Amino acid sequence: MEHAPLLTMRNITKTFPGVLANDDVSFDVHAGEVHTLLGENGAGKSTLMKILFGLYQPDSGEIRLRGEVASITSPTSAIEQRVGMVHQHFMLVPTLTVAENVALGLPSNRGFRTDLDAVSERILEISEQYGLSVDPSIEIWKLSVGERQRVEIIKALYRDAELLVLDEPTAVLTPQEVDDLFIILRQMTANGTGIIFISHKLHEVLELSDRITVLRNGKVTGDTTPSETNRQQLAEMMVGREVKLAPDKPHVDLGLARLQLRDVSVKGDRGTMAVDGVSLDVHAGEIVGIAGVSGNGQRELAETIAGLRPAESGSSVTIDDADLTKAGPARTRAAGLAYVPEERMKDGAVGEFEVSENLLLINHGDPKFRRGPLFDFAKIREHCQRLVDQFSVKTPSLETPTSSLSGGNIQKLIMARELDSRPSVILAAQPTRGVDIGAAEYIHSELIEQRNVGVAILMISEDLDEVLGLADRIAVMFEGRIVTVIDREAATREALGLAMAGG
Amino acid sequence: MKAKRMLKLFAVLFAMTLTAAACGSGDSTSTTTSECGSDLAVAAGESVTDLSVALVAPSAKDDVAFTQSMVDSLTRLGIEPQITDGTFVVEEAAAAIRGYAEDGIDIIVAHGTQYGGSLAEIAPDFPETSFIWGTSADNQGIANVFAYYPEADQGGYVNGLIAASIAGADGIGVVGPVEAGDAVAYIEGFTLGAEAGGSSTSIVYTNSFSDVALATTTAEAHAANGVAVLTGTSQSAVGAVNVATANDLPWFGTQSNTEAWSSDLTVASQVYHWDVVLADMIEKIEGGTLGGEAMALTLENGGLVMEFNGCYDLDSSVKSDAEAAIADIIAGEIVTK
Amino acid sequence: MSQFFTVSVLVATLATAIKFAVPYLLAALGETIGQRSGVLNLGVDGTMLLGAFGGYYTVIQTGSHLQGILVGLGIGLAVGIVYAYVTVFLHAQQGISGIGIFLFGLGFSDLLFQELVGTPKPIRPLPTLDKLPGVGRIFEPLVDIDIVGPLLFDHNLMTYMAFLLVPATTWLLMKTTFGMNVRAVGENPQAADSLGVSVAKTRFIAILIGSSLAGIAGATLSLQLAIFQHNLTNGIGFIAVALVYFGAWRPRWVMAGALLYGLVTATRIRWQSLDIIPQGASDIAAMAPAIITILALVLLASRVRGPAALTRPFSRH
Structure with a gap:
């Protein structure tokens, strides 16, 4: 009999009010392979991974780890069952050192007192094994984004993770850092770690993956390998139309x-x-x-x-x-000038504002939106609805808080606002x-x-x-x-x- | 024996002078001496009026200082007022004053200089109500407001004179609160008295009526500088009295009798007997005059009383010098400000 | 004027500063721990008042200073449980909850005082080291040493405890797993949570420690002054909160802030009592502690960042 896969997720279904986030999704990972989960924002990747990490419970379906049915009720229980996760937004405490971040949440050898020397020693061992060079005594805020990611990986390895989820790990990296990351990940798979790689950068996916599963609208729409496919095909599986x-x-x-x-x-x-x-x-x-x-x-x-x-x-x-x-x-x-800033949630839009308010952010003083001293809300609605339609911003309503939209939709919203001013x-x-x-x-x-x-x-x-x-x-x-x-x-x-x- | 008889004679003469000087204010006396170990509780007098009375005051009704002196005075007049105390916040006091006026209380005692502004707004709205307000030397020209104030410099002078005889060249430490009102009057009178007696004062204002920690630190500083006597005023003075006790330094009080705090180290206290002016005011109110003037507490009218502590062994010549000074102040021969 | 800047004046000023700083330091160290965990407690002053009354009343009843301090601690703990429950589990807004604790403490301590004691009645103040029964004679000769004696050996036990708590707090925050958790939940609770650190439990305990120290600070104040009165603290608790910012959430800088505040106050009082500061300048001198604190805050605030999650309630989603 063949070795049981490291992870098997079978027939996972998860609904939120009004949304079918995962619809009968099956997915597995073997030791020593990189299995990519590909899909647009809202396709259900994050939900599936949150189920794996114990943050959500599925409505139906089962999870097996190393062939055994597993119950994962919390991040802690995921970690105990040797599942590690590198979140897209790093889960690091900037003012703590590398060693402290790694040791956080783990019992110390010395009881109440921390034992950071022992932790540092172990970190250096792991660093050496995987080429993850980092100084354990340095505070996180002094590190580059790439280095911070290494700390996240070390955190998982320190906890003996056999299965590591990397959520959009290349989104914030420079090309050189991406190359370095891939070397590290290959080293890890060579040592038998199973990796779930989440990305939508197609050439990276093709470069790194052993297998690729594509999700769209909560369903699996493709299951393939890099040798059987190409960028064009993957993009079409993701989007569901010609791209x-x-x-x-x-x-x-x-x-x-x-x-x-x-x-x-x-x-x-x-x-x-x-x-x-x-x-x-x-x-x-x-x-x-x-x-x-x-x-x-x-x-x-x-x-x-x-x-x-x-x-x-x-x-x-x-x-x-x-x-x-x-x-x-x-x-x-x-x-x-029309300006689409780099930090869209910091400089481009106000997260707590409604979609319509952000659309009006730069020209709310325009007389055409006024009736006397007051806003003409009918006109504003009409204007915002036109922008939302024209730039196909996917939002439940004009009153939705902007921060609850996906990154792509927020960016489309900003583009809509900026380009509407007919810039030179x-x-x-x-x-x-x-x-x-x-x-x-x-x-x-x-x-x-x-x-x-x-x-x-x-x-x-x-x-x-x-x-x-x-x-x-x-x-x-x-x-x-x-x-x-x-x-x-x-x-x-x-x-x-x-x-x-x-x- | 001769000396003693002389003293007795002097005392009788002195009492007669006082009675004469007090002209009309009845049984007022400007000095008392407590019996050592006696209870200081004020006995309720026979009620002077059937009118209803309310009191609004900034600190606690038993602060052994400003507010308690008023409560005690009303008690002596046989009045049991409704009380709202602890209203350091003027807005709260104003609400209480207006509330009592709306309830139809006849006489409202607003016991705090800081309430003057509120009173100027409230009093004209209730022309049938009489407001008694202090300390202030000016009734703001409002027909239904009486004002009262202590000539605190008078007792201050007497305290300073006695203190000088104890302290001599070592000097006297003064723990002042905020440089205003009767505190300044007391301290300035005290300094004049001390200088007349050949000593000197070191004065520190803490800039707070209520900060006990600062008053304590200030008294400690004085004690460390080697002063032989301490005095102070406001409810924060309790901290300074503790320091006096800890360092075995004689203490002089004002506003209320501070013997309760210091046992036998309080030499004398200038006590405000607001009842003297209150009695006058109530009489006028019953006669239909609801206000219109300011009345002073003085040694002469018995509103200021020097209370000597029977537990403190004060040299009798010092005491008689003090009594002579009181007579001179009443006679206008000693100027205390 | 002859005493102008003599050694004894300077030593006396410093000794006063040290004593004066003690309640501020105790309360501020407690608040430091709480704030490091991400919880601002503006109720320190109210907790201190309750602790001050509790300590004072206990000494009136039992005559035991130790019991007075322990009662202060107990009261701080009890208030802490309420505050922690409201802010950590009910996710109440921290600023207004703290003001609530302050107002409760201010009013309730006064009510208890009126009902149980009435007129302020002095108690025996906390004994200095050389007056301690039993061990006092060891220290007695030390007090008489020039300069060092009055500076270091003429204080009560609580003074030594407050200053020993400075390295102890640093040790707790920097060298223990609990302290590491405190710093983590104050900075990035999501990260701590993802590693199985209970944000609620960590914050709960941090608040209890902080509030207990506030209770002890209050009891120390009333036992040091040997009296209780309406609003005895006069805002010490609020200044303690400011000192935490002043000290950039580091115990030894908080200590420096408390000492600076004490020194400025002691200098003003001492020097005014010696006429080094003229009477006319007393108003300006009285403002000095506040002005210096504000200046320091303004200068430091731009340089140091506090715990990132300070005042932010944590919930998972």
Whole structure:
């Protein structure tokens, strides 16, 4: 008889009021394999994993671990049964050290007193075994995102996890960090760990997985392996219709330079120069992509263009020849800038606000929404409903709190609001980060449409596929400077990767 | 023997002078001496009026200071008022005052300078009610408001004079609360008296009427500086009295008799007998005059009484000097402010 | 003026500061533990008042200071159970619940005082080290040592306990599993919960410790002053809460804050009593502790971040 799989989830069904989140889902993982769970936001991946981790109980169906029926009632019982989870939003305490985070919740050898030396020793052993280099005595807040993820993995391994769930682990990583992560994961499967990998970045899924299960609307719609499939097929299984992964870009004649940056220098939060003498033109009818590993000044540059961060003297930012170097966000917007910020929940939308309130965030003062001194709610409804329909924002109602929408839908909402102002320049930072394929496809096509009608678009992205797919010209940022600007036709992934690393 | 007879004669003369000086205020006396070990509880007098009386006061009714002195005074007049105490918050006091007025109480005693503003709003709404308010030397020109205030500097001077005889060059520590009202009057009078007696005062205002910890710390500072006598005022003074006890330093009180706190270390207390002016006011109210003037408590009218502690062995010559000073103050020969 | 800045004046000022700081320090250390777990307790002052009355009344009845302090602790514990239940299990808003505890403490301590005692009646103050029965004579010669004596050996037992609690609190927070859990639930309760740390239990215990210390602080105050009175604390509990922010949630900085506050107050009183500070400046001098505390808060607040989950109730979904 063949070895029983490490995990078998059989005929799992879970309903929430009004939603069938998991509909008769079966799924298994063998020791030593990476089994990918692929699906758009809301497809049921998170629900399935929360059931596995004891946060939800299924309505029906059974879970077996190593062939035995398992009852998982809480995260603690999941951990005890050697199931580990690396959450998309890290479950780390920033002010505690690596060792303290790892030791949290576990009994100490010394009873009431912590025994962090022993914990550190064990961490170093694990680090060495899997190439997860990290200093156990350092506080989490001092670590990069990639390092924090390593701590999460160490936490699971420290608890002897045999089955590890990684929820969108690459969403926040740079390409180099993704490569490092994959090396670590392969090392783990070689040692017999079973891994559930949740992602919607198709080339990563194809690169890493042994098997792939696709979910859509709570149901399994595909069960395949990388050798049997390709990106196009996977995308269609996820979305349930034909998908254009590489958007069509018709030729457009370049117009005048609408956004002009001259010698822009900006100080970062720590007072050091984050942007150092950047000069760049973005013309009507083109998308300029800024590629680079995050933390090389992209965020500060975007904030300066949007009027949110003061530039050093000698800098110049103009839109359609209007000098906006010292203008605040209101004047910059009035001059024709639409801004899709990187941190959409922090800078782009107010989570507690209703959908309609966020749609009206930048133009609630517009006289067309007023009747006398009061809001004209009928007009507002009509306006918001039109935006929601036009940009296919999936929301139960206009009154739904924005924070309860998925990332992709929040991003569509922000795009709807920003593009409705008929901008002359669009500044889009990480427009599809953490957004599912359907929404990303939509956002990309919308950006190209804007380009086609003569809007100048500056897109900042760490996703090389996105930059290569959309941009007409590509600028690479490294340590606050633009190190190279290449036409799309001349650009290769390798050359860009090299430039991003400062080479 | 001769000296004793002389003293007796002097005392009789002194009492006669007082009686004469008090002209009309009946049986007032400006000094008393408690019997050591006696109960300090105030006995209820015969009731002077059938009118209903209410009292609104900032601190607790048994604070051994400002509020208790008023409760005791009403008791002496045979009045059992309805009481709302602990109203440091003026808005609460104002609500209580208005409430009593609406209930048809005839006389409302608003025992706190800080209630003046509220009273100016409330009193005109109830022209049939008489309001008695203090301490203030001015009735705000309202027809149905009587004001009262103690000339606290007078007893302060007497206390200071006696204290100087004990302290001499070592000096006297003064624990003041907030630099205002009768506290300032007392302390300034005390300082004049102390200087007249050849000593000096060190004055610290804690800036709080109620902060016992600060009063304690202040008294400790004085004690550490080597003063020989302590005095102080306000309900926070209880902290300073404790320090006096701990360091075996004589204490001088004001407002109420502080013997309860310090047993035999209180030498003398200037006690406010509001009943003297209250009796006058009530008489006028019964005669149909509901207010319109301010009345002072003085040694002369018996509103201020120097209460000597029978348990403290005060040199008799010092005591007679003090009594002479009282007579001089009443006669206007000593100016205490 | 001859005494201007002599060594003995400075020593006396420092010694006063140390004594004055004790109730502040005890209450602030307790609040530090609570806040580290993510729970703000604005009821410290009310808890102190109840503890102060309980301690005072116990000493009146039994004459035992030790029992007085223990009663203060017990009262703090009882109030803590109520506050913890309301904020941790009922998820009540912490700010307003704390104000409720304060108002209850203010009113109820006064009511009990009126009913059970009436007129303020002094008790024996807490004895200093050299007056302790039995062991006092060991310390008696030490008190007379120049400078060191009055500074270090002329205090009561609670002073030593308060200052020993500073390293003890640090140890509890930094070196024990409980302390690690406290810091974790105050910073990221979701993370702690995902690892099986009970957020509710951890916060509950942290609040109980904090509230007990507030009760002890109150009893120490009334036994130190040897009296009880309406609103005896005069806002010490609120200043203790401010000191936690001042001290950036670290026990030794909280101690520094309490000592600074005590020193500024002691300096004002001592120096005014010696006429080093002129009488006319007394109003300004009286504001000094508050001003210095506010300045420190403003300067520090921009640099140090408190527990991220402070005042945020935790529930799983």
